[in-house]
Amino acid sequence: MDQNLKHRIQAQTAKVLHLVALFIAMCIICIPGLWVVLNSLRPTVEIMAKPPVWIPSELNLDNYRAMFGAVGEGGVPVLQYFTNSLIISVTSTLIAVLIGMAGGYAFARYQFKGKAAIFIGLMLTRAVPGVSLSLPLFIVMAKTGLIDTHIGLILVYIALNVPFTIWLIDGFFRQVPIDLAHAAEIDGCTRWQAFWKVEFPVARAGIASAGIFAFLTSWNEYALASQLTRSTFSKTMPVGLRDFTSEFTINWGGMCALAVLMIIPALILTFIVQKHLIAGLTFGGVKG
């Protein structure tokens, strides 16, 4: 009986410890984010209060109202930023995934000379720090008149994401047995049809996960966007955060409101795609 009891107590302790550890970990992950949400709903006086106000006395939408309001009242052209971000991120993600599919398919299905070299070369373009790229890119864009345009940023983000999408998608296509495609071709499909009807559906989960990584990268990118955009016509949301800072002070409430607006699309998208994300990574990761 002693033996049994001891084991049961051990198992119970392990279970409780597991739950406690999980709870603490989730708190650490969530609190900074919840703090941002909470601050977006409080007046500045309370955010900056000393001694601190832990339990808010009132929550209101003043910061949001000010943000959507006129420029003179602390408003920023937030809808324009949102639209810019959306156009740039979605377009660049779609194109990067298409290019990544073509490139990944080439790596997964064809044998050719210098394959490893080209592959490493692609990866190294991602290794170039954004800072050292932004200086010359600015000059090139200025010469070609692409500064302050959507197209300029879209091109940059495609290039930023293509190595990564190729790498991931290559892994997913390797998971699809080549016999499957061959069988389809014997049944009378062209190679093109075999790809769309057989190989693409199988690799779809992986392609979705490559897409979400690409989207999050372009949605959140700041260093290059801050150099290549000048006016509200092309500024993205991360650059827009800067509108709330002046030389010595920061409008925390307004900034938090914009931050919340910025996270919502990413949160929704990730929640929808996250099932594919895990499945996709499991597929593509090891043998990629």
Next chain:
Amino acid sequence: MVRSRLPTWFVLLLPAIIILVAVVLIPLILSLYSSFTPYRLTRPETLYKWIGLFNYEKAVTSAHFWAAFGRTVLLLTIALNLEMLMGLGLALLVNKVTYGQRALRTIMMFPMMFSPVLVGFQFKFIFNDNVGLVNNALQSLGLTDVAIPWLVDGQLAFISILVAEMWSSTSVFAILILAGLFAVPRDPIEAAKVDGCTPWQSFRHITLPYIMPFIYIALAIRSLDVARAYDIVQIMTNGGPARRTELLWTLIGRTGYVDAKMGYANAMAYVSIFLAIAFTIYFFRKLNAARAELGMAR
């Protein structure tokens, strides 16, 4: 398919090659050229003066440069290792959950949705010495009555940046390692249990080798994304106070844009690109070795 005399693989790769040449390679060649000139943004004519390796000599003999270089390597090493360990821990915790795992996975990825620039502002506020969350909490709990200058003291500022960096990137490791844990086959673990292995033994000898490739993939991705730390550092301290958190990226960014010494900044950037390349190649070799152990190398 496109009818052409070019091989199909080349046609398929062509879009990727074109965009990378246009957006990455051409600017890099331009910056490589400008690193041999005394180019200043304010005086465009300086772009046509050739001064050979002068900028490189200036960079490699500069104490500021090597201090920033060392600090960057230090930050990367500590951050990558801690993120990997914590990501592993988090993945193991979530993997053990049987109920509500999908919600937990979404929460786990929460920091990934935060733009690094946002993480910078967020932690700048949290570590604010006067009204920040950390100091307020410490004071409310009575642990200290003085305001701790988290972002002003050199050492503390480094730690604050490290915390921000880890908060934002641990979930990348967690999600990739969790994907790895899903791929571990059940049979060997069952067999080990029957043979009387302790949980630690079966983790060490069965689970860990299976997830090693995933760990190296995460390390490779993160080391490739090192440039992202620029946003966080630039916003939290901008290399200050008095250069005590100066990293390569803030140093290069400031030299290029604030001091307008483009040529010199590009020379420093080229020296530092070798760092990124070294990290990349190192993790790729590790990854291939780990795969070879599992018999999954190409």
